Amino acid sequence: MASVSVVIQFFEDFDFIERVVERLAWVDEIVVNDGPFQFTRELLEPLVGRDLEQPSPRAAGLCALLGRRLGVPIHYHHGVFAGEREKRIHGYGLAGGDVVLSVDADELLLLDRAAVERFWASGAVVASFDCVNFTYLNLVCGKAGSPLVARKPFAFKREAISAEHHLDYLWLVGVEQAAVASDDFLPEALCGGAHLTTVRSAYGASIKFGFYNCLYFHLHGERGLEGSFQAARQFFSQGNFDAQAQAEVYGRAMADAIGFPDQQRFRRAEAPQVPDAILHLAEEACAPFNQGLPHRNLNGRLVPGVPLYALMAAGSELRVSLAIAGEARLRVLPLAVDGPPLDLGQPALEQRWTAEPLKPQEVPLVAGGADSGGERIGDLVELLVWSSEETTATWAGASLVPPFSLDVVG
Helix, strand or coil: CCCCCEEHHHHHHHHCHHHHHCCCCCCCCCEECCCCCCHHHHHHHHHCCCCCCCCHHHHHHHHHHHHHHCCCCCCEEEEECCCCHHHHHHHHHHCCEEEEEEEEECEECCHHHHHHHHHHCCCCCEEEEEEEEEEEHHHHCCCCCCCCCCEEEEEECCCCCCCCCHHHCCCCCCCCCCCCCHHHHHCCCCEEEEEEECCCCCHHHHHHHHHHHHHHHHHHHHHHHHHHHHHHHHHHHHHHHHHHHHHHHCCCCCCCCCCCCCCCCEEECCCCCCCCCHHHHHHHHHHHCCCCCEEEEEEECCCCCCCCCEEEEEEEEEEEEECCEEEEEEEEEHHHHHHHHCCCCCCCCCEEECCCCCCCCCCCCCCHCCCCCCCEEEEEEEEEECHHHHHHHHHHHCCCCCEEEEEEEC
């Protein structure tokens, strides 16, 4: 019988980590490889609220608790890494099993030991799972032409595949990878699984938004911070804001962070392409995040110069109220199942106005999902307000984020 190690790449990924570990509690050991990239520390520490060079007490405590409850050895490791390549090599090197499973903290697998034993007995050295990328409302998201179910490599025979070589098989961005031989792979999928790639709590989405900006900053220097992220950082630096307020603003500041990435299509996860077991797995895990979507009413906080994205229900009119004066812009892009890819740069229903505090602005919407191309999901709404430096500084100095409300009429 082969020994099995799981390596989970982790950084503030608390939304699904318990479910991920629970589904893999039958393995011989779980390694949680935690820690930021060095170039993210300056920008992410204010969001996380602690020194990122130090281990996370919350993550370490959760790993210890899960290990005791599930009866599986969970080894928590923390480091600060130069980048994705170094972190993944480090994590793989910590595994001691014959078979190493490389799993993300938002992947739920329908895997058992019997399947791993079949892989171990085969001549293959790498195996994949049938991966379904879910977003909100149990929809599958992907680029135009991408399959509903894709093969994602994740299982490796440790003696045959080194820590460095295993990177060549993974789905990675910004990591140099060499070509691999098709003969290395097990022909069939080892299991199915749900990748909850864009489903996040407000805190999780804020970390994701911050991380993307860290990458831009890393690649382009200060130019990478121009725009909304810098505006939010500057606003929060002028006052004393709690973590919840910051997470709410950062977590809604890009379409990707709220689960509807640019240039993606959205489809139903339907049998036979998507097995019922995978759909039920995602439905159960995402139920708390899908509650109330799409919104008919949304209240929150909005920083001047920082866009807010929200999924609103279809209706005849949208009523917008702002607590701060300024020049406002609202863009509305209809979303549909099996419609064209979302294009944030496309012409959209747009309205601009001079906002007065607490004076509602009524914006007529496209009726019935015209031009959306399929079953209507709702509307992706982008709301942005620009206020004077004096007005913005007054709110920030009082440690207050201006409230807003969105209400669908009809």
